[in-house]
Amino acid sequence: MVLNPVLGKLVSKRVVLASASPRRQEILTNVGLRFEVVPSWFKETLEKSSFAAPYEYAVETAKQKALEVANRMHVKHLRTPDVVIGADTIVTVDEQILEKPVDKQDAYRMLSRLSGKEHSVFTGVAIIHCSSKDNQLETEVTDFYEETKVKFSDLSEELLWEYIHSGEPMDKAGGYGIQALGGMLVEYVHGDFLNVVGFPLNHFCKKLAELYYPPSKHNVQHKKYDSIPSVDTFENLSDGESDSSNFTEHKGASKLDSSGMCSSGAIYNSENSSSVRTGFMVPLENQNGVSESGPKLPSKILELMDGFRASKALFVASKLKIFDHLKHRGPLKAVDVSNEVRTSVCGTERLLDACAALGLLEKTPQGYSNTDSANVYLTSDGEYSLHGYIIHSDDHLWPLFTNLESAVKEGSRQNHRAFGKKAEDLFKDYYHSEEVKQRFMAAMHSIAHLTARDVATAFDLSRFKSACDLGGCTGALAHELVQIYPNLKVTVFDLPEVIANTSYFQPSGQHMAPVTFVSGDFFKDNLPEADLYILSRVLHDWPDEKIHVLLSRISAVCKPGCGILLAEMVLDDEKKNRSTALLQSLNMLVQTEGKERSGSEYRSLLEQHGFTNVKIRLTGNLLDVILCAKT
Numbered sequence: 001m002v003l004n005p006v007l008g009k010l011v012s013k014r015v016v017l018a019s020a021s022p023r024r025q026e027i028l029t030n031v032g033l034r035f036e037v038v039p040s041w042f043k044e045t046l047e048k049s050s051f052a053a054p055y056e057y058a059v060e061t062a063k064q065k066a067l068e069v070a071n072r073m074h075v076k077h078l079r080t081p082d083v084v085i086g087a088d089t090i091v092t093v094d095e096q097i098l099e100k101p102v103d104k105q106d107a108y109r110m111l112s113r114l115s116g117k118e119h120s121v122f123t124g125v126a127i128i129h130c131s132s133k134d135n136q137l138e139t140e141v142t143d144f145y146e147e148t149k150v151k152f153s154d155l156s157e158e159l160l161w162e163y164i165h166s167g168e169p170m171d172k173a174g175g176y177g178i179q180a181l182g183g184m185l186v187e188y189v190h191g192d193f194l195n196v197v198g199f200p201l202n203h204f205c206k207k208l209a210e211l212y213y214p215p216s217k218h219n220v221q222h223k224k225y226d227s228i229p230s231v232d233t234f235e236n237l238s239d240g241e242s243d244s245s246n247f248t249e250h251k252g253a254s255k256l257d258s259s260g261m262c263s264s265g266a267i268y269n270s271e272n273s274s275s276v277r278t279g280f281m282v283p284l285e286n287q288n289g290v291s292e293s294g295p296k297l298p299s300k301i302l303e304l305m306d307g308f309r310a311s312k313a314l315f316v317a318s319k320l321k322i323f324d325h326l327k328h329r330g331p332l333k334a335v336d337v338s339n340e341v342r343t344s345v346c347g348t349e350r351l352l353d354a355c356a357a358l359g360l361l362e363k364t365p366q367g368y369s370n371t372d373s374a375n376v377y378l379t380s381d382g383e384y385s386l387h388g389y390i391i392h393s394d395d396h397l398w399p400l401f402t403n404l405e406s407a408v409k410e411g412s413r414q415n416h417r418a419f420g421k422k423a424e425d426l427f428k429d430y431y432h433s434e435e436v437k438q439r440f441m442a443a444m445h446s447i448a449h450l451t452a453r454d455v456a457t458a459f460d461l462s463r464f465k466s467a468c469d470l471g472g473c474t475g476a477l478a479h480e481l482v483q484i485y486p487n488l489k490v491t492v493f494d495l496p497e498v499i500a501n502t503s504y505f506q507p508s509g510q511h512m513a514p515v516t517f518v519s520g521d522f523f524k525d526n527l528p529e530a531d532l533y534i535l536s537r538v539l540h541d542w543p544d545e546k547i548h549v550l551l552s553r554i555s556a557v558c559k560p561g562c563g564i565l566l567a568e569m570v571l572d573d574e575k576k577n578r579s580t581a582l583l584q585s586l587n588m589l590v591q592t593e594g595k596e597r598s599g600s601e602y603r604s605l606l607e608q609h610g611f612t613n614v615k616i617r618l619t620g621n622l623l624d625v626i627l628c629a630k631t
């Protein structure tokens, strides 16, 4: 299938999507558009009352988002894009504009307002064509909006809070995601569904059609495109479909596109665009015999093929502590960075350029500097540093993953191939050297610290007086729990080798409530008494037999009413949707005897040991949470 001629007009252009919304990226990627993502820094703070209608607000915000990116790219990066696309989605109900909720209470306010009523979703879109004249940015703005009406059922308080606790509402206009759990709230949708999700694709294509295929003088009566030119509806788009003399049969009849796939050879004659019924077609060569646009690139597949390169670039930059150097000394030129980290200038420059293109660094005439997220996540002392996890990924997971093929064939872990020795005991292997132990603990700390707030607040735990975090490692979750529940006494129980090493990871601050650390092996030693036992990223390390041993030990010391809180990446029951968790399950295959499990699998394991009332919350932040009680 070759590209729709409308989107095909963008193939040879540098297109930038000025949006951080993963949904917008997905909608446009799914139709084969190739673009860079440069999220806009424009703050959505326009005075709403100054607009006569809500859609004007959305359109203006979309325009400002796109213009900000166009200007920044022109000035800062000296890379003027050809086209910048911006969008803004809002919900209106009772003459109020709802954007993304700022917290759970705000989500509650929005969703209770939408309950049982019809509301409108407006997405404003701006398409900015850019050019540079005498080094000045010139822009041509095209904008439009789309309205979709959505009706919600009556929402009970319980459903409402359950939905809010799922974490889904937080980055969505109006506090719901119609494409996911939020779809359950919806009675009907009138209009373009994708408009609700964040991008009105159909209207966008029609707009491109107006821009790139203006009505010819032969058919001026078609002033406006009610459909994408030559395409009445998307259903009419099919490979090589032709019932018009405006199609010409390509000499070669079939052609390999860049993915190596063969596409049939109907050719689009752009001169007669407005009257031609087209399929997805290969482009017609122009008078000079030069192809106007290339075939559709399978961008998702290419991205996956390149994925390892991007990971490795990040790993190497982290290992060389480039983000640390730039945080303290940036902006720096490539030559200065290479002097600091003792590497070749040419190699360093390529690495820095790749990191800048991946959005990890900023590149300006003054040199390279960290982006805000590099400062927070990639420096070794950043507030939510992932440095430890990145180094662990490079040194430990990477060699294991290079043996994935053997792991799949054999169905078992690959430590012997990756490290030349058989895995004895999962954790003993990590703790055989101080260096490896520190690296592993830093990795676990990174993820625990980053997810602790969502794990701790997924359920109201205030009824518990004491908690024991089994395998709680550095205590990152424990510290979050005592902050949120001041009456909760938390004990971290972990192997002696771990407990001996925790002091480095303790938060500083006078008002930190204490956490107790106790050493022991939860498969062998007496478990500390507690009302709530926490197992965060523990069960996924083990096969079912070992989990039964552990759960029966916990069950033996748990009184009725006491609970277990699990934090894991929970798979959907059909195991087909949650790619991060499914890839994590491969990660467990290459290094452990464990795996990721679905909600039903966890429920069944827990129920076999007398834990019932199993509740599952998807937090939207890496780890999901399961709470159950002993009956």
Ligand SMILES: O=c1[nH]cc([C@@H]2O[C@H](COP(=O)(O)OP(=O)(O)OP(=O)(O)O)[C@@H](O)[C@H]2O)c(=O)[nH]1
Binding pocket: 018, 019, 020, 021, 022, 023, 024, 039, 040, 044, 065, 087, 088, 089, 090, 100, 171, 172, 173, 176, 177, 178, 179, 182, 196, 197, 198
């Ligand atoms: O049903 C759904 N409704 C809305 C969404 C998502 O909600 C946001 C709307 O926010 P906004 O337009 O301000 O866009 P941002 O996410 O902040 O990204 P920008 O960088 O473009 O400002 C949008 O992501 C929709 O996709 C949804 O997912 N489902």
